[in-house]
Amino acid sequence: MTALSAEPEPTTPARRELPLSMVERMTLIMDAFGGRSTRLTLEDVARSTHLPRSTAHRILDQLVRLDWLDHTSFGYSLGRRALGLGGRNGSHGEIREAAAPLLHNLQIKTGMVVHLAVLDGSDVFYLDKVGGRFALSVPSRVGGRAPAHSTALGKAILAWLEPEQVEALVGRSISRLTSRTIGDIGTLHQELNRIRQRRGLAFERGECFPNIACVAAAIRGHEGPVASISLVGDARMPLEKVAPLVVDAARQASLAFFPDLDSPRRSRRARSAPDRTWSSESMNRFLTVGQDGDWL
Known part of the structure; x- marks a missing residue:
């Protein structure tokens, strides 16, 4: 027993x-x-x-x-709490939800990493990241941050702000992360002007992380930019071929989040947004690359 x-x-x-x-x-x-x-x-x-x-x-x-x-x-x-947003901006979840199918489709079409980010002070704050095989080599993460002036995501948003706003946000914090990062406010203003001339299309090659290139466009509402979408690839990748897809995704996200954006009563600032997607001919006119591949 x-x-x-x-x-x-x-x-x-x-x-x-x-x-x-x-x-x-x-x-x-x-x-x-x-x-x-x-x-x-x-x-x-x-x-x-x-x-x-x-x-x-x-x-x-x-x-x-x-x-x-x-x-x-x-x-x-x-969600909002997990990303550290707390009660700062309840619309971020709505932006993610509106953009989610567009990010998914963009990744499927290109096989590249897709980012969704908002501006938070002098940084961009990553709301979403959808990636393929290349995703692990891109050192970004959902809930992470990067200096806005060093990313295509950030420059796409900054381009639609008043110069005084840009200086207030990034003027004191501007610094170089790599040898290709914009390091002074004057050069940044010149680059933002070029982005506006390209109807909001922003590029960066090795400015935030070496050997990584991005193309981005802002999601815009009645009062200006609210977020941006980017495609990420190797620094040697010719991004001009996928640029129209980014512009189109950002415009569709804008309309999904602001359904009445195309109505006659929209705000004056929103009225300056592109009214149609880019044609291949338009892209060829706007996009020019120097011999060294530099977009600046």
Whole structure:
């Protein structure tokens, strides 16, 4: 009898492998989004966390209600609280939702990394990142930041602000990250003027990260730019061929977020936005590359 009572229970260790507390299970789910993907399905989450599908679904619903996650037709993604936005701007989630299918389509068409970002002070704040095989080599992340003047995303937004606003935002913080970064406010104003002449199309090659190039266009509303979309590739990649796709995606996102943007009663500032997509002929006229491949 004594020997029988001393035998260990073989099922005890297996029971302890599954987290028992709600906090542990929520942490497992949130960790599934950290650095590996910006958008996951219910099946992805259940498989990654080893939680029962019904348990994962119940916790995901709670995280969505509390703004830790967003849920769209493309799956679950990091929400307002997870991105560190707090109560600063509740429209960011709406921008992400409006742009999500466009980012997805842009990535499918090009196979390149797609970014969505907003301006936050002198930085751009990454709201979304959709990538292919090249994504791991791009050192950006959802919820991360980069100096606005060093990125195509930031310059695409800054180009539609008043010069005084630009100086107030980035004038004191402007500095070089690489040998190709714009390092003074005067040169930045010249570049922003060129972007306006290209109808809002912004480029950067190796200005934020070496060996990486981007092309971007702003999402614009009644009162000016609210965000921007970019395509990211290798610094040697000819981005002029995909530039019209970025412009078109930004315009569609603008109309999705501001459905009445094309109405006669829209604001004066919004009226200066491009009214139609770029043709190949128009792009060839506007885009010129120097012999050294520099867009500045």
